[in-house]
Amino acid sequence: MEPGKFIISLDFELHWGAAEKWDLTVKKDYFDTTRESIPKVLALFAKYNIHATWATVGFLFAKNKAQLLAFMPKDRPSYDNKSLSYYNLIDNNEIGLDEEEDPYHYAASLIKKIVATQGQELGTHTFAHYYCNEIGQNKSQFEADIQSAQAISKENFNIELKSLVFPRNQFNAEYIDIAFRNGIQVVRSNPDVWFWRSKSKLIPIARAADTLFPISKTLTFKESGHKPNEMLLSPASRFFRPYVEREKLVRNRKLNRIKSEMTYAAKHKEGYHLWWHPHNFGYFVNENLADLEEILKHYNQLHQEHGFTSKTMAEMY
Numbered sequence: 446m447e448p449g450k451f452i453i454s455l456d457f458e459l460h461w462g463a464a465e466k467w468d469l470t471v472k473k474d475y476f477d478t479t480r481e482s483i484p485k486v487l488a489l490f491a492k493y494n495i496h497a498t499w500a501t502v503g504f505l506f507a508k509n510k511a512q513l514l515a516f517m518p519k520d521r522p523s524y525d526n527k528s529l530s531y532y533n534l535i536d537n538n539e540i541g542l543d544e545e546e547d548p549y550h551y552a553a554s555l556i557k558k559i560v561a562t563q564g565q566e567l568g569t570h571t572f573a574h575y576y577c578n579e580i581g582q583n584k585s586q587f588e589a590d591i592q593s594a595q596a597i598s599k600e601n602f603n604i605e606l607k608s609l610v611f612p613r614n615q616f617n618a619e620y621i622d623i624a625f626r627n628g629i630q631v632v633r634s635n636p637d638v639w640f641w642r643s644k645s646k647l648i649p650i651a652r653a654a655d656t657l658f659p660i661s662k663t664l665t666f667k668e669s670g671h672k673p674n675e676m677l678l679s680p681a682s683r684f685f686r687p688y689v690e691r692e693k694l695v696r697n698r699k700l701n702r703i704k705s706e707m708t709y710a711a712k713h714k715e716g717y718h719l720w721w722h723p724h725n726f727g728y729f730v731n732e733n734l735a736d737l738e739e740i741l742k743h744y745n746q747l748h749q750e751h752g753f754t755s756k757t758m759a760e761m762y
Contacts, residue, residue: 448752453497465528475727496564500610503572503594505552509543518589525581566757568608577617608758665710687725688732711753
């Protein structure tokens with residue numbers, strides 16, 4: 446029986462993660478710190494031999510605005526909520542010409558560092574942070590989006606993207622076959638627990654509480670067999686909630702919750718999938734890096750004692 450697996454995926458977005466919500470004029474320092482933190486995270490991953498998947502918004506791949514325009518699909522998402530289409534920022538000249546002028550909407554230099562770090566996988570968070578469950582969009586628009594993500598990845602990094610994370614965890618089972626026929630082999634799915642399936646307004650409270658106390662069943666999972674001609678679903682286990690001052694009294698409890706779940710997975714030879722966004726480290730970067738290193742040290746211990754193994758999403762295929 447194979448040892449347990451430790452999977453890490455990061456939803457790499459910068460301002461494209463919520464452009465309709467975030468006022469960039471007051472968030473620049475936040476994203477500047479985010480960019481500074483990424484090489485430090487990569488250094489920790491290298492130190493502890495961590496394999497991780499960086500599910501990256503395709504817009505960030507572009508070397509400049511001219512290239513971004515060249516790879517944009519003609520069939521754009523027709524959301525009823527027009528503010529969710531981030532093509533608006535491009536059409537309205539709200540982004541700069543390249544990464545040097547606008548490091549909040551381009552990140553080719555950071556992607557190069559990710560690709561150059563051993564054990565790191567470049568995955569996709571769709572081309573335009575595509576919302577798969579929003580009213581108004583359709584399957585052909587999603588397919589055009591994935592094709593653009595693959596095209597710009599191959600052009601700039603000679604990489605065919607194998608792993609997909611749906612933006613805002615808008616998992617859509619009807620879109621799996623579309624992704625698969627366009628080169629995607631693994632998709633991060635949502636945890637199989639009641640507070641991920643429900644749409645109640647109290648759900649955020651339940652999810653937050655579960656980071657401290659086990660109100661759900663175990664979030665580890667047994668590896669599911671799959672055929673070579675079908676998609677692998679890699680369930681998310683735990684969102685690595687960032688450090689915030691108001692929660693500093695429960696900081697250790699949150700970390701211990703994660704470590705206990707990792708231990709369970711290692712001992713029972715199951716999978717454990719931790720995820721977060723690089724921008725979650727945009728505030729209190731030193732504290733968040735320290736918390737991450739504590740988790741990675743625990744992984745190292747479990748690796749030595751139980752053979753717990755670090756894998757990218759694609760390596761799980």
